[in-house]
Amino acid sequence: MRQNKQFEHQLALSFATGAKGEARGTMDGRVEVVSSTHKHESPTDSFDSVMQEVLQADNFRKALRQVQANKGSPGIDGMTVDQLPGHLKEHWPRTRELLLQGRYKPQPVKRVEIPKPSGGIRKLGIPTVLDRFIQQALLQVLQKRWDHTFSQCSYGFRPGRSAHQAVEAAQRHIVSGRTWVVDIDLEKFFDRVNHDRLMARIMQRENDKALLKLIRAYLNAGVMENGVVVATEEGTPQGGPLSPLLSNLVLDELDKELEKRGHMFVRYADDCNIYVHSERAGQRVMASVSEFITKRLKLKVNASKSAVARPSSRKFLGFSFTTNRPYKRRIAPESLERFKKKIRELTRRTLGQSIWQLRIPLNTYLRGWRGYFGFCQTPSVLDSLDSWIRRRLRSMAWKQWKYGRKRFAELSKRGVDLNLAARTAGSDRGPWRISKCSALTNALPKSLWDRIGIECVFVKR
Numbered sequence: 001m002r003q004n005k006q007f008e009h010q011l012a013l014s015f016a017t018g019a020k021g022e023a024r025g026t027m028d029g030r031v032e033v034v035s036s037t038h039k040h041e042s043p044t045d046s047f048d049s050v051m052q053e054v055l056q057a058d059n060f061r062k063a064l065r066q067v068q069a070n071k072g073s074p075g076i077d078g079m080t081v082d083q084l085p086g087h088l089k090e091h092w093p094r095t096r097e098l099l100l101q102g103r104y105k106p107q108p109v110k111r112v113e114i115p116k117p118s119g120g121i122r123k124l125g126i127p128t129v130l131d132r133f134i135q136q137a138l139l140q141v142l143q144k145r146w147d148h149t150f151s152q153c154s155y156g157f158r159p160g161r162s163a164h165q166a167v168e169a170a171q172r173h174i175v176s177g178r179t180w181v182v183d184i185d186l187e188k189f190f191d192r193v194n195h196d197r198l199m200a201r202i203m204q205r206e207n208d209k210a211l212l213k214l215i216r217a218y219l220n221a222g223v224m225e226n227g228v229v230v231a232t233e234e235g236t237p238q239g240g241p242l243s244p245l246l247s248n249l250v251l252d253e254l255d256k257e258l259e260k261r262g263h264m265f266v267r268y269a270d271d272c273n274i275y276v277h278s279e280r281a282g283q284r285v286m287a288s289v290s291e292f293i294t295k296r297l298k299l300k301v302n303a304s305k306s307a308v309a310r311p312s313s314r315k316f317l318g319f320s321f322t323t324n325r326p327y328k329r330r331i332a333p334e335s336l337e338r339f340k341k342k343i344r345e346l347t348r349r350t351l352g353q354s355i356w357q358l359r360i361p362l363n364t365y366l367r368g369w370r371g372y373f374g375f376c377q378t379p380s381v382l383d384s385l386d387s388w389i390r391r392r393l394r395s396m397a398w399k400q401w402k403y404g405r406k407r408f409a410e411l412s413k414r415g416v417d418l419n420l421a422a423r424t425a426g427s428d429r430g431p432w433r434i435s436k437c438s439a440l441t442n443a444l445p446k447s448l449w450d451r452i453g454i455e456c457v458f459v460k461r
Helices: 002-015 050-054 057-070 081-101 129-149 163-175 195-203 209-219 243-260 279-295 333-346 355-373 379-401 404-413 418-425 438-443 446-452
Strands: 021-025 031-035 109-115 121-126 180-185 223-225 228-230 264-268 271-276 307-309 319-321 329-331
Touching: 050 081, 050 129, 050 209, 057 081, 057 129, 081 129, 081 209, 129 209, 129 243, 163 264, 163 271, 163 319, 163 329, 180 279, 195 209, 195 243, 243 264, 243 271, 243 279, 271 279, 279 307, 329 333, 333 355, 333 379, 355 379, 355 446, 379 404, 379 438, 379 446, 404 418, 404 438, 418 438
Parallel strands: 109 223
Antiparallel strands: 021 031, 109 121, 180 271, 180 307, 223 228, 264 271, 319 329
């Protein structure tokens, strides 16, 4: 405990930027205190600059805690989150000087490809742990300075705002009579952000040269793919803490244009839905807004995924809406199919795990899914999913019992009539079909799964 406190004290000294002086590093990594009467060599090295606010000790402690909480994989240098405090203790004074002077050079991000739920590949860029730490510190200051200027219709990656709030806002527009949606999909948005336009937007808000150089350096850091560093001339790679804020800054220009035109819309990151009264109006809006996005923002609209349609036929953040009033929130069919696909993977009859072992990963997934999709207003769908999951579990148990003698013994010891148990055990029907029969539903009722601890997605309120 004492060693931990000593380490935290030493790390705090490295971060120190108090009002009476600031910590500067010597060549051997020690910290010396410099008087506040020291004449700054650069106009950006002042306590009024944004970088000085970024470099405040409290801001960096908060950033360190956040990076440690987020965990995540190492970048190209292999440094883990657990190794970061030790690295900062040794190297922070010099790194801080480079940041103040605008000479810090971020390392390239590591390219990682992950499958999209709807198909295809999403390319992520994983910065080094040190760069994630610095980006997090930048984010905490810039978000506080910029967020209040963003549109009330923007919900993604903003403090105090959520996907559920965005879905509720969309629902309000539909209930108000705007029963057509202009669903705009931006093609490879994070890969196509124009750096010059983005920097111009930042310069409209900030004039700290060190800050501007640092953000430009992050945009141009490059990507390491298959051992080769590739230059990045456009885009803000997904994966870094700063990318969502920069994406909101880019698309704030779209928000302001839509507000200027008097449109009712909801935007969550690069998902933008505009609600109108008629299909004809929707087509006009689609054409004019697509032109603005292409010519003004230098981005591309994915025509194959964008559409003017009824909200009931479109998906927004995993949800859709019922066809008629009162236009309830429902789970989109694609989201339901992904849910079932995941449950099938977790309850494969050939998995080789007991249901007692299975309950841990299954419950983890069910709790997370329920926390998000339990927001729907169609409880009967959730109830039917619970029934479907229990049937999957009965099917899994039947498969694991394997042979007729074992099946007869399991059914009879659970109170099933001996004649019924014998007929069921000798049946040639497959596990899925037989999982619905009375013998199995009586032997493995819902109360059994409750006692084992299997979660439900439908919770009565």
